[in-house]
Amino acid sequence: MKELRLMKGNEALEEAAIRAGVDAYFGYPITPQSEIIEYLMAEDTEKRTGMVVLQAESEVAAINMIYGAAGCGKKALTSSSGPGISLKQEGLSYIAGAELPCVVVNIVRGGPGLGTIQPSQSDYLQSVKGGGHGDYKLIVLAPATVQETVDYVKLAFELAFKYRNPVMILSDGIIGQMMEKVELFEQMPRSTKEYEWATTGKKPGKDHVIVTSLQLKPEEQEEVNLRLQAKYREVEKNEVMYEAYNIDDAEYLFVSFGSCARITQKAMEMAREKGYKVGQIRPQTLYPYPAEIINKLADQVKGVFTVEMNDGQMVEDVRLAVNGKVPVEHYGRFGGMIPSPDEILNAFEQKFIGG
Amino acid sequence: MNEEIIIAGFGGQGVLSMGQILCYGGVMQNKEVTWMPSYGPEMRGGTANCTAIISDEKISSPVLNAYDTAIMLNQPSLDKFEETVKPGGMLIYETNGIIRKPERKDIDIYSIGAYDESIKMKNTKIFNMIVIGGFLKARPILDVENVIKGLEKVLPERYHHLIPLNEEAIRKGMEIIKVENKLK
Structure with a gap:
């Protein structure tokens, strides 16, 4: 068990x-x-x-x-x-x-x-x-x-x-x-496997491994x-891995990874309650990056919003994936500060909904 | 059920372990749980707080800005977190050392004299278990027996002879918690 x-x-x-x-x-x-x-x-x-x-x-x-x-x-x-x-x-x-x-x-x-x-x-x-x-x-x-x-x-x-x-x-x-x-x-x-590339001593009749x-x-x-x-x-x-939430009817896409993605997910739930059709992609592998799904969703949504605990680093990969199809905006806190869900929601409304 | 709890007080009051014990109780009752401490250079001797989330569903954010329940064990914590309780939520405060009582009218408010009670019980270390008892009375989201089972997991075996005392403390807390403001 x-x-x-x-x-x-x-x-x-x-x-x-x-x-x-x-x-x-x-x-x-x-x-x-x-x-x-x-x-x-x-x-x-x-x-x-x-x-x-x-x-x-x-x-x-x-x-x-x-x-x-x-x-x-x-x-x-x-x-x-x-x-x-x-x-x-x-x-x-x-x-x-x-x-x-x-x-x-x-x-x-x-x-x-x-x-x-x-x-x-x-x-x-x-x-x-x-x-x-x-x-x-x-x-x-x-x-x-x-x-x-x-x-x-x-x-x-x-x-x-x-x-x-x-x-x-x-x-x-x-x-x-x-x-x-x-x-x-x-x-x-623990593995006892001998790899031919491993340096574990020269075997008779075999070349040195370097x-x-x-x-x-x-x-x-x-x-x-x-x-x-x-x-x-x-x-x-x-090896690309990601998790997708609510993307089927999404008009806006949030992209966020790691711990920050969970805070962003809460913001997405709050946005849904307010009537905004928001979906989210959470990359689980950062390299290789899930660029394909983001590129595909860029045909469907009006905008892509990344949230990171930095000054906008992953947003560069998101922009490459979106390839200019729709606006990409970023919101970040840094230096050890953690964004709160309503702060993320506010930033989203300011950047995409206006007023 | 999705209960988002903030527990705050002085370092040494058992703030962090209260959150852990509740979460372990949640695990025993087949709930999803997340425990998140405040951590940083300011912790020793200063204020400490932790978030405990106990839910039937998968938990998204471990970081919150509004809570269903606030358990406040000193005045600075009460001053800081009173306004973060969601309308219709609940606040429990320890009465010892409180000069300014909570004033919100849109939440349930309970007080508990756990410190005085722990002195009466001749063991101030069970202070936090009395508070847990009070919480479980006001918000019966977990069975006491599951919280005790969780405690068995948290405590190293050499302390297991103290479990009956802890259970007694929980029951005492359930008895002595007082309603200060109850919404209809």
């Missing part, structure tokens, strides 16, 4: 990681995600599953430990918040370049700089448009509930190994700190790039 518990987002995430058979967690504490390493330490993972949990000396060290563990074909996980994720960008670029699987969790707080410890979505562009250097992509999952956080840990590792690419779970302080009912999946065994992101010849680097691009097209074709 599946197990039902009331859990904080951060704790649920780690319980899910243990149950998903993760081999190693390397991280460095930062609010609002320090519960993650606390929970892992308290759970004595070495006894439970043999999972290694290590507090590294810095974020840079942690991501390079991930690089090493991933190079051996292990399931490796790290987590941080904005400032720490920035430090990890070099490592992420290397891991993407070396085509290795790993999962990185960002419990976003307000920025720039050290910013605030309150929730924010201001790392959207960093997550979906690179962040590190070079032509690479992270697969980015955006949970909106504690349950989704649990489910996405499992999914993230599946995708990471399917495409040999880093996957990011982009969450925030609201989901990390809030408690909800969760159904936990059963303990999965993990690297360095190509000295431009022809070879271009080949890597072409292979990566082909992989990203596959990801875009297969």
Whole structure:
């Protein structure tokens, strides 16, 4: 039987990681995600599953430990918040370049700089448009509930190994700190699978396996790039996820992700009560982006309204998807401020209904 | 049923755990629940609040600006949240230390002397359970036995011998809560 518990987002995430058979967690504490390493330490993972949990000396060290563990074909996980994720960008670029699987969790707080410890979505562009250097992509999952956080840990590792690419779970302080009912999946065994790309020692009669992101010849680097691009097209074709609410008769479309999407959903319900036919798309994958459905709905609606806890980052992808068919407006709060449902409704009325 | 509750008071009054206990009670009664704390550098020794939503349906926003029920455990909280109760909603306040009583006429208002009662019961730690009892009397959305079952989940096993005391506190709260203003 599946197990039902009331859990904080951060704790649920780690319980899910243990149950998903993760081999190693390397991280460095930062609010609002320090519960993650606390929970892992308290759970004595070495006894439970043999999972290694290590507090590294810095974020840079942690991501390079991930690089090493991933190079051996292990399931490796790290987590941080904005400032720490920035430090990890070099490592992420290397891991993407070396085509290795790993999962990185960002419990976003307000920025720039050290910013605030309150929730924010201001790392959207960093997550979906690179962040590190070079032509690479992270697969980015955006949970909106504690349950989704649990489910996405499992999914993230599946995708990471399917495409040999880093996957990011982009969450925030609201989901990390809030408690909800969760159904936990059963303990999965840690994998003993040997991957031919993993560096686990040279086998007799086989070539050396080399993990690297360095190509000295431009022809070879271009080949890597072409292979990566082909992989990203596959990801875009297969892995788009979104949730749609009330779109059948929608005259206006709200687009919002993560915790903010739930506040926006409440605003949508309030708008419906006032007689405005509003629907909503909640992207669950931020890369690959659900551009197709938004483009399709742009033929049906009079306007598209994005709500984000930032100064308008995802709205760029929405504008690309809408492609000028109808007006696209944005409303955002930032720096750790959370918009309220009636504030969103007011902004919608001002921008689209007038007066 | 969709009950949106704000609980606020001083840090240390058991504000956050009250919300958790109600939510766990909700889980035991097969409801959807969301608990959201205020978190930040101002929490220690200052004011604390949390939102608890208990619903038959899937819950959308964990962040709200109007509530069905406000449970206010000190004057600053009462001053701050009185106006956020929806018309026709309910406000419960702890009487200890209250100088200015709530004035709204369009909501149900209850008072509870949980602090004094907890001193009489010789254990101020059960203060918040008395308040929970008061709430359950005024808004019987959960069965007491499910709240107790939830408590069994929240409390580490070494504290389980305290569960009967907590149940007694809930029953006491149900007895002592007082109506101050009741809508027809």
